[in-house]
Amino acid sequence: xxxxxxxxxxxxxxxxxxxxxxxxxxxxxxxxxxxxxxxxxxxxxxxxxxxxxxxxxxxxxxxxxxxxxxxxxxxxxxxxxxxxxxxxxxxxxxxxxxxxxxxxxxxxxxxxxxxxxxxxxxxxxxxxxxxxxxxxxxxxxxxxxxxxxxxxxxxxxxxxxxxxxxxxxxxxxxxxxxxxxxxxxxxxxxxxxxxxxxxxxxxxxxxxxxxxxxxxxxxxxxxxxxxxxxxxxxxxxxxxxxxxxxxxxxxxxxxxxxxxxxxxxxxxxxxxxxxxxx
Numbered sequence: 001x002x003x004x005x006x007x008x009x010x011x012x013x014x015x016x017x018x019x020x021x022x023x024x025x026x027x028x029x030x031x032x033x034x035x036x037x038x039x040x041x042x043x044x045x046x047x048x049x050x051x052x053x054x055x056x057x058x059x060x061x062x063x064x065x066x067x068x069x070x071x072x073x074x075x076x077x078x079x080x081x082x083x084x085x086x087x088x089x090x091x092x093x094x095x096x097x098x099x100x101x102x103x104x105x106x107x108x109x110x111x112x113x114x115x116x117x118x119x120x121x122x123x124x125x126x127x128x129x130x131x132x133x134x135x136x137x138x139x140x141x142x143x144x145x146x147x148x149x150x151x152x153x154x155x156x157x158x159x160x161x162x163x164x165x166x167x168x169x170x171x172x173x174x175x176x177x178x179x180x181x182x183x184x185x186x187x188x189x190x191x192x193x194x195x196x197x198x199x200x201x202x203x204x205x206x207x208x209x210x211x212x213x214x215x216x217x218x219x220x221x222x223x224x225x226x227x228x229x230x231x232x233x234x235x236x237x238x239x240x241x242x243x244x245x246x247x248x249x250x251x252x253x254x255x256x257x258x259x260x261x262x263x264x265x266x267x268x269x270x271x272x273x274x275x276x277x278x
Contacts, residue, residue: 008232008244011035011128014082016046021089024131028090033132033246035139036086037236040125043078050077055096056084079127083108083120086129090116107193119190126240135228135249138191140183141242144235148178157182159204161220180233181205183243184213188231191245205231 009027014020014036027034047053054061060080067073084095087110091098099111108118119130119139130139148154154163162181166174185200192198205213206220213231215223228250233243 007031008033008230008246009035010234011037011236011242014038014086015042017043017081017085019089021085024086024089025092028131028133032134032248033130033137033244034086034090035128035130035242035244036082037126037128037141037242038078038082039237040075040078040122040127043082043127044074047077047081053077053081056081058084058096058098058100060100075122075127079120079122079129082127083118083129086131087113087116087118090131090133103193105193107190119187121186121190121242123240126236128236128242130244132246134246136191136193136245136247138187138189138245139242140186140190141236141240142179142183142186144176144179144239144241146179147175148182149175153182154178157185157200159201159218159220161206161216161218162204165206165220177207179241180207180243183233183241184231184245187243187245188215188229191247 009031012020012023012027012035015038024034024036050064057064057077057080064073064076067076080100081095084098084100087098087100088095091110091113100108101111102108108120110116110118115133117132117135117137119137121128121139121141123141123143126141128139128141130137158178158181166177169177184205188203189198201218203223204216204218204220206216207213211232211234213233215226215229215231217223228248230246230248231244233241236242
């Protein structure tokens with residue numbers, strides 16, 4: 001039976017393509033999950049020659065070339081390189097061998113490598129990637145001062161239980177808590193792979209302290225099987241809120257995530273030789 005994934009790690013800063021990739025593997029071995037964040041400016045500074053990154057982008061290259069405007073193209077490049085390098089670090093390979101694909105709803109996954117699950121989010125200047133060996137993961141990042149109180153989002157995106165609990169809080173905290181709840185809902189939906197197709201009024205969260213949260217029904221009652229989920233919210237760079245959702249499928253959090261445990265050895269050698277030739 002699946003059990004709770006335990007405390008989730010705080011997002012770790014990844015200033016560029018040089019890492020911290022060893023720490024990714026260490027954190028995965030210790031906790032089963034790892035979350036990284038980077039800024040668009042610093043990553044873009046390292047990615048000045050996109051053509052050289054074509055082998056890293058793989059299937060995403062054609063999509064990258066078709067994008068406009070330039071800012072969206074820059075964010076796409078930086079976020080996919082960060083995502084591929086994180087996945088590569090997790091399974092002990094090189095980014096060129098990470099076959100990144102997408103489910104119909106847009107959720108990314110590493111093809112042929114089901115020992116990890118990945119998630120991606122970005123807003124303005126911050127990129128966030130999550131990876132887990134426990135089962136499923138979802139991450140979401142939002143501006144901490146995004147205006148949600150008194151908007152349509154407040155009336156359409158929260159349960160009666162959540163709104164009643166918010167009414168008990170000081171008015172000065174309302175918008176901060178709404179943003180926190182919103183990112184939790186986004187992270188949970190991404191982990192499920194349903195995105196905005198899952199109405200946010202159909203589930204809710206009871207906030208535990210400054211970071212934790214519990215999944216509840218619209219009326220505040222516990223959700224069956226909810227104990228297999230772990231949630232957490234963190235502040236990043238004083239301007240952003242990052243929430244994580246991790247489902248522990250009971251895999252045991254194996255510390256051996258190397259790609260050669262999942263791929264045929266002969267196939268792996270062939271792929272490596274092809275990469276060297278290119």
